[in-house]
Amino acid sequence: MREIVPQIAPDEVRSVSNPTPSPPKPSPPKPSPEARPEVRKGPGPSKLSYRLSRAWAKPIVRNAALVYLPLVALAIVGWRVAANDGWRGMIEARFVSVIDQIAARPEFAVRGVAVFGGSDKLQAEVRRTLDIQPGMSSLKLDVEELRYRAEALGAVEKATVQFDPQGTLRITVVERIAVVLFRYTDDALVMLDKNGVEIGPVERRADHPDLPVIRGPGAQGRVGEVLALLAAAPSIVPRLRALIRVGERRWDLVLDRDMLIKLPETGSVEALSRIMALHYGEELLDRDIAVIDMRLPGRPTLRMKPMAAETFQIRRAVAALGGEDT
Numbered sequence: 547m548r549e550i551v552p553q554i555a556p557d558e559v560r561s562v563s564n565p566t567p568s569p570p571k572p573s574p575p576k577p578s579p580e581a582r583p584e585v586r587k588g589p590g591p592s593k594l595s596y597r598l599s600r601a602w603a604k605p606i607v608r609n610a611a612l613v614y615l616p617l618v619a620l621a622i623v624g625w626r627v628a629a630n631d632g633w634r635g636m637i638e639a640r641f642v643s644v645i646d647q648i649a650a651r652p653e654f655a656v657r658g659v660a661v662f663g664g665s666d667k668l669q670a671e672v673r674r675t676l677d678i679q680p681g682m683s684s685l686k687l688d689v690e691e692l693r694y695r696a697e698a699l700g701a702v703e704k705a706t707v708q709f710d711p712q713g714t715l716r717i718t719v720v721e722r723i724a725v726v727l728f729r730y731t732d733d734a735l736v737m738l739d740k741n742g743v744e745i746g747p748v749e750r751r752a753d754h755p756d757l758p759v760i761r762g763p764g765a766q767g768r769v770g771e772v773l774a775l776l777a778a779a780p781s782i783v784p785r786l787r788a789l790i791r792v793g794e795r796r797w798d799l800v801l802d803r804d805m806l807i808k809l810p811e812t813g814s815v816e817a818l819s820r821i822m823a824l825h826y827g828e829e830l831l832d833r834d835i836a837v838i839d840m841r842l843p844g845r846p847t848l849r850m851k852p853m854a855a856e857t858f859q860i861r862r863a864v865a866a867l868g869g870e871d872t
Contacts, residue, residue, distance in 0.1 A: 655680075655681050655682070655683060655684070655713065656678060656679075656680055656681060656682045656683070656684050656687070656713060656714075656715055657680060657712055657713035657714050658680050658713075658714045658715070659673065659676075659678050659680070659714070659715045659717070660714055660715070660716050660717065661673060661717045661718075661719065662716065662717070662718045662719070663718050663719040663720055663721065664701070664702070664719045664720070664721035665721060668699075668701050668702070668719065668721050669719075671699060671701070672696055672699065672702070672705075672717060672719060675695060675696065675699060676692055676695060676696065676717070678692075678715060684709055684713065684715075687715075689707045689708065689709075690707075692707045692717075693705050693706065693707045696717060696719060700722070700743070700744050700745045700746050701721055701722055701745050701746055702719045702720070702721065702722070703719075703720045703721065703722045703739070703743075704719070704720040705717065705718065705719045705720070706718045722739040722743060722745050723739055723740070724737035724738065724739060724745050724754070724757060725738065725739060725740050725757065725769065725773060726738050726757055726758050726759070726760050726769055726772055726773075727748060727751070727754060727757045727758070727759045727760070728744075728759075728760055728761065728765060728766055729759055729760070729761040729788075730761075734747065735747065735748040735749075735751060735759075736748060737754070737757070738760075738766060738769055739769075740769060740770070740773065741769065742766045742767050742768075742769045744766075758772065758776065758783070758786050758788070758789060759787070759788045759789070760772055760788065760789045760790075760791065761788060761789075761790055761791070762790045762791030762792060762794075763791060763793075763794050764791050764794035765789070765790075765791040768791065771797070771814070772789055772797075774815050775789070775797065775799075775809075775814065775815060775818055778815045778818050778819050778822070779818050779819075779821075779822050781822070781825075782799075782801060782822070782831065785801045785802045785803075785831075786799065786800070786801060787800045787801060787802060788800045795811045796808075796809055796810060796811045796814065796841070797809045797814055799818075801831070804836065804851075805831065805835060805836065805837075805838070806836065806837045806838070807821065807837075807838045807840070808837065808838070808839045808840060808841050809840055809841070810840055810841050810842070810843060811841075813843065817840040817843065818840075820840070820846075821838060821840065834850060834851045834853065835848055835849065835850055835851065836849045836850060836851045837849035
């Protein structure tokens with residue numbers, strides 16, 4: 547491989563071998579303090595903003611600034627207002643005035659009252675009890691309070707109260723059905739439903755001839771037993787005058803023709819069913835019997851009326867003498 551040697555001119559060789567020192571460069575003059583350039587701040591935050599940002603990053607500081615301090619300020623303001631009677635009265639009056647102005651607007655007025663369910667008499671009683679007139683503000687009516695007032699009526703089992711989009715107050719009631727009449731010791735009559743709840747007073751017994759009458763201590767809470775007895779002996783219902791609760795333990799049934807049926811404490815429905823079976827086979831209830839005592843299930847007892855007992859004794863004497871029955 548051929549070697550390449552660089553060629554240097556003679557004058558360049560001399561300059562390289564005998565270099566002449568160059569004169570020293572003059573140093574720049576030092577600037578005076580007045581002429582120094584202004585030092586500018588960098589793009590980073592200052593120490594104060596940095597420390598504030600670090601403190602704001604702590605949850606306790608944020609909660610104190612955003613939650614606790616406003617609450618303390620509101621508490622102090624509220625305490626000052628509550629302690630000042632003049633301020634408190636002014637705020638209350640202003641608040642009531644604003645509410646009254648809003649409630650008086652026509653779009654919140656009651657357009658009408660409609661009652662559904664129950665008899666006409668019950669609907670009229672509900673209207674009279676609630677006493678809501680068209681034009682009243684719906685904002686001043688408590689729907690739950692109206693429902694409680696409607697259900698406080700004895701004849702109302704359940705009620706619902708609501709406003710429709712047209713502004714009409716709709717009241718739907720479920721009427722209690724009277725199944726028996728209860729007679730108090732002072733002879734006052736009231737109607738009871740199947741649960742023994744009092745519906746309302748009754749002026750005359752003749753107004754409800756289809757309802758049986760019950761009386762005696764504890765009879766109101768035993769309406770279910772009464773219905774079971776009537777279901778076991780439907781044929782005696784037309785003859786039934788009253789069901790009497792005796793000693794809060796058992797029932798006596800009073801029929802027409804001064805007939806009394808005494809039922810036991812337990813198994814009263816079964817005992818009455820036995821009596822009805824004898825009646826269907828032997829016409830037991832059509833005879834001159836004063837008392838049918840079933841209190842001892844193993845020893846039912848019949849007590850005849852005085853006239854029937856005398857007739858029975860005469861027949862027995864005639865039969866003993868060998869005469870004919872008349």
